[in-house]
Amino acid sequence: MNTTQFIGEHLWPGQLGQFCVITAFICALFSAFSYYKAVRTENKLIGESNSWIKIGRAGFIIHAISIFGIFAFLYYIIANHLFEYHYAWEHSSLILPTKYLLSCFWEGQQGSFMLWAFWHCVLGLIVMRTAGILETRVMAIIAIVQACIASMLLGLYFGSDIQIGTSPFMLLRTVMQDAPIFASPNYMSFIHDGNGLNPLLQNYWMVIHPPVLFLGFSSTLIPFAFAISALWKNDYTTWVRPAVIWSLFAGAVLGTGIMMGGAWAYESLNFGGYWAWDPVENASLVPWITLVAALHTLIVYKATKRSLPVTFILFMITYCLVWYSTFLTRTGILGKTSVHAFTGDGSSLTYHLTTVIGLLLILCIGLLIKRWKELPRITTEEATVTREFWMFIGSFILLLSAIQIAITTSIPVWSPLAKMITGKDVAPPVNPVQHYNSIQVWVATVVALLSAAVLHMRFKQSDGKLVAKRLAITGSMTAVLSLFIGFDQKINAWQYDLLLYAACFGIVANIYYACFVQKVNFKKLGPAIAHLGFATVLLGILLSSFNKHIISYNTLGINLRFEKPTREEMLKENYENVLLYRNTPVAMGDYFATYVGDSVAPPDPRTFYKVDYVRMDSETNRVTESFTLYPDAFVNHKGNQSLISNPSTKHYWNRDIFTFVSSVIDPGKKTDTTKFVSHIVHAGDTIFLDNGYMVFNGFNAQVKDPRYIAKEGDIAVSAKLALYDIKGLVKTMQPIYYIRDRYEYQVDDTLGAKYLYARLSKIIPEKNAAEIMIRQTNPNSDFIVLKAIVFPFINVLWLGVIVMVFGFLLSMIRQITKKDRKVITNTPDITAQ
Amino acid sequence: MKKSHIVLLVLVAVAVGVIVSMFGDFSTYETFASTAKQPGKSFHVIGYLQKDKGMEYDPQTDPNHFIFYAKDKAGNITKVIFNGAKPTDIEKSEQIVMKGYNDASGTFHCSGIQMKCPSKYKKDMAVGDNS
Numbered sequence: 001m002n003t004t005q006f007i008g009e010h011l012w013p014g015q016l017g018q019f020c021v022i023t024a025f026i027c028a029l030f031s032a033f034s035y036y037k038a039v040r041t042e043n044k045l046i047g048e049s050n051s052w053i054k055i056g057r058a059g060f061i062i063h064a065i066s067i068f069g070i071f072a073f074l075y076y077i078i079a080n081h082l083f084e085y086h087y088a089w090e091h092s093s094l095i096l097p098t099k100y101l102l103s104c105f106w107e108g109q110q111g112s113f114m115l116w117a118f119w120h121c122v123l124g125l126i127v128m129r130t131a132g133i134l135e136t137r138v139m140a141i142i143a144i145v146q147a148c149i150a151s152m153l154l155g156l157y158f159g160s161d162i163q164i165g166t167s168p169f170m171l172l173r174t175v176m177q178d179a180p181i182f183a184s185p186n187y188m189s190f191i192h193d194g195n196g197l198n199p200l201l202q203n204y205w206m207v208i209h210p211p212v213l214f215l216g217f218s219s220t221l222i223p224f225a226f227a228i229s230a231l232w233k234n235d236y237t238t239w240v241r242p243a244v245i246w247s248l249f250a251g252a253v254l255g256t257g258i259m260m261g262g263a264w265a266y267e268s269l270n271f272g273g274y275w276a277w278d279p280v281e282n283a284s285l286v287p288w289i290t291l292v293a294a295l296h297t298l299i300v301y302k303a304t305k306r307s308l309p310v311t312f313i314l315f316m317i318t319y320c321l322v323w324y325s326t327f328l329t330r331t332g333i334l335g336k337t338s339v340h341a342f343t344g345d346g347s348s349l350t351y352h353l354t355t356v357i358g359l360l361l362i363l364c365i366g367l368l369i370k371r372w373k374e375l376p377r378i379t380t381e382e383a384t385v386t387r388e389f390w391m392f393i394g395s396f397i398l399l400l401s402a403i404q405i406a407i408t409t410s411i412p413v414w415s416p417l418a419k420m421i422t423g424k425d426v427a428p429p430v431n432p433v434q435h436y437n438s439i440q441v442w443v444a445t446v447v448a449l450l451s452a453a454v455l456h457m458r459f460k461q462s463d464g465k466l467v468a469k470r471l472a473i474t475g476s477m478t479a480v481l482s483l484f485i486g487f488d489q490k491i492n493a494w495q496y497d498l499l500l501y502a503a504c505f506g507i508v509a510n511i512y513y514a515c516f517v518q519k520v521n522f523k524k525l526g527p528a529i530a531h532l533g534f535a536t537v538l539l540g541i542l543l544s545s546f547n548k549h550i551i552s553y554n555t556l557g558i559n560l561r562f563e564k565p566t567r568e569e570m571l572k573e574n575y576e577n578v579l580l581y582r583n584t585p586v587a588m589g590d591y592f593a594t595y596v597g598d599s600v601a602p603p604d605p606r607t608f609y610k611v612d613y614v615r616m617d618s619e620t621n622r623v624t625e626s627f628t629l630y631p632d633a634f635v636n637h638k639g640n641q642s643l644i645s646n647p648s649t650k651h652y653w654n655r656d657i658f659t660f661v662s663s664v665i666d667p668g669k670k671t672d673t674t675k676f677v678s679h680i681v682h683a684g685d686t687i688f689l690d691n692g693y694m695v696f697n698g699f700n701a702q703v704k705d706p707r708y709i710a711k712e713g714d715i716a717v718s719a720k721l722a723l724y725d726i727k728g729l730v731k732t733m734q735p736i737y738y739i740r741d742r743y744e745y746q747v748d749d750t751l752g753a754k755y756l757y758a759r760l761s762k763i764i765p766e767k768n769a770a771e772i773m774i775r776q777t778n779p780n781s782d783f784i785v786l787k788a789i790v791f792p793f794i795n796v797l798w799l800g801v802i803v804m805v806f807g808f809l810l811s812m813i814r815q816i817t818k819k820d821r822k823v824i825t826n827t828p829d830i831t832a833q
Numbered sequence: 834m835k836k837s838h839i840v841l842l843v844l845v846a847v848a849v850g851v852i853v854s855m856f857g858d859f860s861t862y863e864t865f866a867s868t869a870k871q872p873g874k875s876f877h878v879i880g881y882l883q884k885d886k887g888m889e890y891d892p893q894t895d896p897n898h899f900i901f902y903a904k905d906k907a908g909n910i911t912k913v914i915f916n917g918a919k920p921t922d923i924e925k926s927e928q929i930v931m932k933g934y935n936d937a938s939g940t941f942h943c944s945g946i947q948m949k950c951p952s953k954y955k956k957d958m959a960v961g962d963n964s
Contacts, residue, residue: 381835381836381837382835382836382837384836389836389837392837393837393840393841393844396841396844397844400844400845400848403848403852404848404851404852404855407852407855408855408859411859424861425861425862425863426859426860426861426862427859427860427861427862427876427877428859428860428877429858429859429860430860430875430876430877430932430944435855435858439851439855576897576917577896577897577917577918578896579892579893579896662896662917662918663892663896663918663919665892783892783893785892785896785918787918
């Protein structure tokens with residue numbers, strides 16, 4: 001054992017934090033056990049059952065306090081830069097702005113588990129107060145899941161091979177035992193700063209996106225727990241109302257979280273878009289899809305008592321998928337296929353997560369088998385023109401869509417098996433975006449059509465003629481609208497024309513429904529608004545992706561590769577980056593782009609590249625529009641030979657111009673080797689420069705210049721130089737020459753934008769001439785390589801997301817406030833006894 | 834048989850059809866030698882950057898032209914042309930996954946590169962083919 005006394009460590013926050021971890025784990029188990037006992041005794045001994053409930057509650061509350069404690073102590077460690085802790089050293093640094101301290105939590109593995117546990121606690125406390133008669137069962141499940149998550153933070157070691165969880169409170173010297181520095185007791189005096197946060201995460205989206213996404217993930221637990229409770233209790237009425245409410249909540253929050261991730265990718269990553277069908281993105285999308293499917297079959301069950309078994313299955317799939325997505329993104333199994341999967345945390349996490357998923361599956365399948373025969377079913381056939389029929393079909397299509405995405409995303413999981421069977425080492429599609437799009441476009445089309453039509457029907461029995469009439473009206477209005485958009489936006493692929501029609505139908509039919517059928521009764525508008533938002537999202541995706549185009553094609557004459565002359569071939573060959581020399585305008589789409597220069601503003605470690613854009617009227621050659629974008633990048637951050645670039649986007653109401661720097665000149669190579677060149681000139685003479693010319697307009701004997709302070713006996717004169725470029729006069733320059741105490745002095749004049757240095761080095765009175773020395777550094781020695789993409793109508797997408805989430809929330813509020821006439825939940829006040 | 838069951842059966846049949854056909858879309862991890870057997874067809878190749886063979890990237894002549902040499906898992910070294918900007922951390926990569934095809938002359942044309950970086954917590958980087 002190591003008995004060295006180390007100097008300068010702060011051990012108490014870690015020890016208290018670790019104490020909280022263990023308390024949280026034990027209390028979660030204890031709470032789950034107590035609630036379980038309460039369930040076992042509820043029919044026999046009411047008094048004993050109630051005592052167990054009280055103990056279970058106490059256990060969960062202590063558990064929640066401990067989880068908040070873990071958070072607080074880790075925050076204390078990070079905020080106070082206690083780099084003796086591995087977590088703080090690995091994920092933070094002294095210069096990290098306070099607003100990003102929270103982001104340090106989710107950069108690491110344990111922090112995101114903590115975030116997950118944190119939300120479970122918050123939601124669990126709410127459910128504890130509101131679940132009524134189902135409290136015991138629901139809380140037992142929440143508590144056992146919490147125990148699973150808390151076990152991820154335990155950091156227990158059995159021998160050298162077996163590890164259970166990883167504690168966030170590990171000391172640096174424990175993690176890196178072999179490093180010789182930790183042999184010295186005063187090692188803390190050598191550790192001055194932490195590794196710092198990944199620059200990609202230093203973005204405001206990364207402060208808010210993970211908490212929202214994890215709240216979404218966490219909230220899928222609640223309807224799942226209610227579903228399990230219903231099966232456990234063999235009571236299929238009580239659970240419906242809370243499950244609907246919590247599913248709506250989860251759908252809204254998870255949907256927001258996913259699209260915030262898209263917004264983050266769009267604003268701060270250079271993927272070139274908001275969605276790349278990256279495995280990590282898919283991992284959060286798939287549970288959302290199945291959750292929405294489950295929500296719809298649950299509503300069918302609520303209204304018609306049909307589709308109960310499939311509802312249970314869908315909720316189970318959703319929750320298992322949430323853990324599966326954690327498995328995909330956290331264990332490093334995606335290593336070869338994902339852009340932003342975490343690299344693995346060793347095999348212990350893989351086994352740990354596999355165990356949890358296995359336990360979940362056993363619980364789900366076991367309960368289903370046990371209750372399968374007892375589940376209430378309706379054997380009569382449903383009518384075709386009803387909501388329940390089409391909602392069921394829609395949910396099933398959503399499930400199939402989820403399965404397709406899951407199969408392709410899981411290639412790294414099942415490819416070892418496939419290799420054993422077929423001998424082929426299966427890789428993801430070469431063009432994943434095209435792969436998913438070509439399949440999912442059909443799902444999107446059908447689901448959009450259903451989401452448009454379904455609200456016009458009723459449950460159980462609809463007036464077929466009325467439905468047909470309404471759909472005919474809205475369908476023909478849609479035809480006009482979609483024809484207009486299709487021609488205007490030149491959407492000329494028939495699959496996407498169908499999607500366009502379906503999305504427009506979703507918009508028109510739901511607006512029609514809201515206005516003319518529901519008469520804008522705001523309280524009841526939730527479903528129509530959510531469907532409207534969904535259709536708007538699809539329209540936004542279609543418009544922004546179908547006509548997304550790159551405008552940064554390399555068109556500089558000298559760079560054209562003559563064997564690849566056509567635009568199509570350039571497209572195919574990925575010639576998507578353009579070289580911008582400093583101060584040399586380049587045509588890019590409708591614009592002339594000019595790279596003007598770079599700048600840094602310490603302590604911000606980024607370099608900003610200023611690029612001016614102007615749009616000219618092609619006939620009058622007048623500038624109709626000009627703006628400046630500042631794409632930035634971390635250049636050689638922390639001594640790495642690297643460029644991590646962040647985009648800068650010009651937003652119009654109908655399109656975005658998305659630009660980022662894909663390569664820059666190595667700052668070390670920006671050497672300046674040019675020398676002054678001498679020109680002997682008379683008044684009126686011209687000096688030709690690299691990108692313009694200069695006229696010498698004679699001398700000025702009255703030198704008034706802040707750079708020159710006159711002294712008694714000086715002889716001072718300046719040269720009047722006028723600088724011109726293609727557009728005309730740029731500036732006048734006045735280099736100064738003076739004689740003081742029989743010595744010659746010169747004051748140069750410089751023009752930064754043109755890299756021009758002018759010096760009046762000598763006056764030749766006999767010839768009435770001047771020697772002007774000019775130095776112009778080569779503008780070609782500074783350049784950036786830029787990529788620019790136009791996204792038309794991307795605002796439609798963001799608008800759709802907001803509308804959809806609003807619809808979810810409105811439905812949720814409606815469900816909470818609505819007086820339920822049929823189901824009377826008899827909640828005995830157990831605490832009073 | 835209920836109508837909904839018929840519809841479900843049809844949907845399942847369609848889905849099975851789609852999923853089976855989708856397997857044709859999947860690529861495979863190959864070696865340079867095996868990609869050379871089917872020139873023009875795109876595959877994934879896992880390899881390692883050969884730093885000693887040098888790299889060519891001169892954005893001033895062509896910002897979309899980066900040449901390097903990679904060794905695949907079978908040990909063959911091949912010239913790779915990537916039509917894009919040079920990925921900035923490629924020197925540090927411990928493994929690279931290249932998407933692309935082999936032309937008849939044995940040069941590998943790469944449309945996307947994904948790198949695995951040695952730092953444990955550093956996210957993997959990818960370039961190309963994401964748009």
